[in-house]
Structure formats: C-alpha cells, structure tokens
Amino acid sequence: MSAERVPLTRDRIVQSALGLARNEGLAGVSMRKLAQELGVEAMSLYHHVPNKRALLILMADRSLATLPPSDPNLPWTDRLVKLLDGIFHAGVENPAMISVLASQQLDPTELEASEFSALTLIESVLAILSESGLAVEQRVHVYNTLINLVYGFVLARTQGLALSPTKIAAMDRGRGSGSWESFPALGELLPALDAADPAVDLRFSLGLYVEALAGLLARGN
Structure with a gap:
C-alpha cells in the first residue's frame, strides 16, 4: 500500500x-x-x-513573527538598536526576510492570508524614528541607511562576501610573498580582524549611528 x-x-x-x-x-x-x-x-x-514575490513575503512573515516585542520603557535609540539587531539575526536565518525589507516590494492587497509581519516591522522601525524628532526627509535617509547596513552584515555572515584579511593573506601568498611589513596597520590588527564577528560589528556600528543621530538632534538638526 x-x-x-x-x-x-x-x-x-x-x-x-x-x-x-x-x-x-x-x-x-x-x-x-x-x-x-x-x-x-x-x-x-x-x-x-500567487507568485514568487508573494512567496518571499510569506517567508519574511514567518521569521518576522518570531521577533520579540519592543520594550516601550526603553529610549527610542535602544529600541531601534534592539529591533535592528533582531532583524539581523532573523535575516541570517532567513535571507528572504532581509531581501523583502531591503527591496520594500510590499503590497497588502496581494496576500489575503498573510499577517503582513514585514509591513508591521517596517512600520515599527519608522514609528521609532518618528519619536526621534527627525524631519521626514531625514527619517527616509536614516531608514534606508540602517536597513541596508543590516542587509550588508547579513550578506557578510551568510555569504562571506567581506574580503577578510585571511583571504588577503591567501592572495598575498599566492603572489609568493607572506610578509606584512609593507602593511603595518593591517598586520597589527590581523588577528582581531580574522576573529571579528559580524553580529558584534553590527551592534557597534548601530551604536555609533544612533549616537550620532542623538547628537544631531541635540544640535537642533
């Protein structure tokens, strides 16, 4: 049977x-x-x-629905960093999610059964930015910058697109030279660069970015 x-x-x-x-x-x-x-x-x-684009949105929904809710008691800067860090980790697990967010190809009329987690997440990011006091045009710049920053780190983690010092060293040895004497700054940081974690690098970058935003606002834009 x-x-x-x-x-x-x-x-x-x-x-x-x-x-x-x-x-x-x-x-x-x-x-x-x-x-x-x-x-x-x-x-x-x-x-x-109905189509592959709809499939990607459904895939994104599946991962985005697992993100923990934002703590309203935290400052907007902390909530923004935590949310984007969550997007990064979800994107590593599901590359469709970050692709949908980066392309912003979302249309609620296309999927009757979708919970529209992707749209909800974009709304969450923009709602946090609206609390910042940034002008509309500035929020657009910040949103696009941050989403693409996260997207780049997801690619670095999942596809190894970053040109690491190990790859550089391999190319250097291929040319018959293993010496870093001509590149003292790179040589000094080589062990730390090879051990770098994209997730840690992202959190550092996000911290710097939102701190700069807070400084911009403190100076009156």
Missing part, C-alpha cells in the same frame, strides 16, 4: 522554501525547484501562493 499523500498547504510551501533558502541561498528558491522538493507539479503551487 502506498504512503498517504501529505496535503499541499501554504504552510508546507513556505516551510520548504525556507529550507531551500537556507541550503542554497535565496537565488536557489524557485517555484519549479520548490515543486520538485514537495513532489508536486509547479502549477499546483499557484493555488496557494
């Missing part, structure tokens, strides 16, 4: 897509490959998810 066929649901589709993204990166997620993973025809997916 054949095994009972597991019903195809939106939840199964999203869960399988998240697995593909973790194993092959966001570029590895396609409706065709997803159908193969689930053992169904590609057209059957469209009864549950």
Whole structure:
C-alpha cells in the first residue's frame, strides 16, 4: 500500500522554501525547484501562493513573527538598536526576510492570508524614528541607511562576501610573498580582524549611528 499523500498547504510551501533558502541561498528558491522538493507539479503551487514575490513575503512573515516585542520603557535609540539587531539575526536565518525589507516590494492587497509581519516591522522601525524628532526627509535617509547596513552584515555572515584579511593573506601568498611589513596597520590588527564577528560589528556600528543621530538632534538638526 502506498504512503498517504501529505496535503499541499501554504504552510508546507513556505516551510520548504525556507529550507531551500537556507541550503542554497535565496537565488536557489524557485517555484519549479520548490515543486520538485514537495513532489508536486509547479502549477499546483499557484493555488496557494500567487507568485514568487508573494512567496518571499510569506517567508519574511514567518521569521518576522518570531521577533520579540519592543520594550516601550526603553529610549527610542535602544529600541531601534534592539529591533535592528533582531532583524539581523532573523535575516541570517532567513535571507528572504532581509531581501523583502531591503527591496520594500510590499503590497497588502496581494496576500489575503498573510499577517503582513514585514509591513508591521517596517512600520515599527519608522514609528521609532518618528519619536526621534527627525524631519521626514531625514527619517527616509536614516531608514534606508540602517536597513541596508543590516542587509550588508547579513550578506557578510551568510555569504562571506567581506574580503577578510585571511583571504588577503591567501592572495598575498599566492603572489609568493607572506610578509606584512609593507602593511603595518593591517598586520597589527590581523588577528582581531580574522576573529571579528559580524553580529558584534553590527551592534557597534548601530551604536555609533544612533549616537550620532542623538547628537544631531541635540544640535537642533
């Protein structure tokens, strides 16, 4: 007797897509490959998810829904750093999430069953910035800068895109030279640079950025 066929649901589709993204990166997620993973025809997916963009939003929703709520008793600067740090860690687990936020391709009319966690999160970031007293144009600059900063650190962690000193050293040895005498500043920091954690670097960068914002506001913009 054949095994009972597991019903195809939106939840199964999203869960399988998240697995593909973790194993092959966001570029590895396609409706065709997803159908193969689930053992169904590609057209059957469209009864549950209208298109790949909708799928990415649903994937983002799944991760964003796990973020802890913001503590209203904290200063806006602390809440902003904690929220963005949470986005980073969720983005490392699910690259679709940070891609959706960075592209800002969100339309509430496209997904009737979505909880719109991505839209809610964007609203949360912008609501915190609205408390800062920054002008509208400044908030736009700050939002775009911070989201792309987080996006860059997610890429550094998940795809190893940063050119680390170890990679530089390997290239240097490939040229027949292993000496750092010509690069004393780099040589001095080499061990610490190789041991650097993108998550720690991000928190440091966010701290500097929001501190600069607070200083800007204190000077009256």
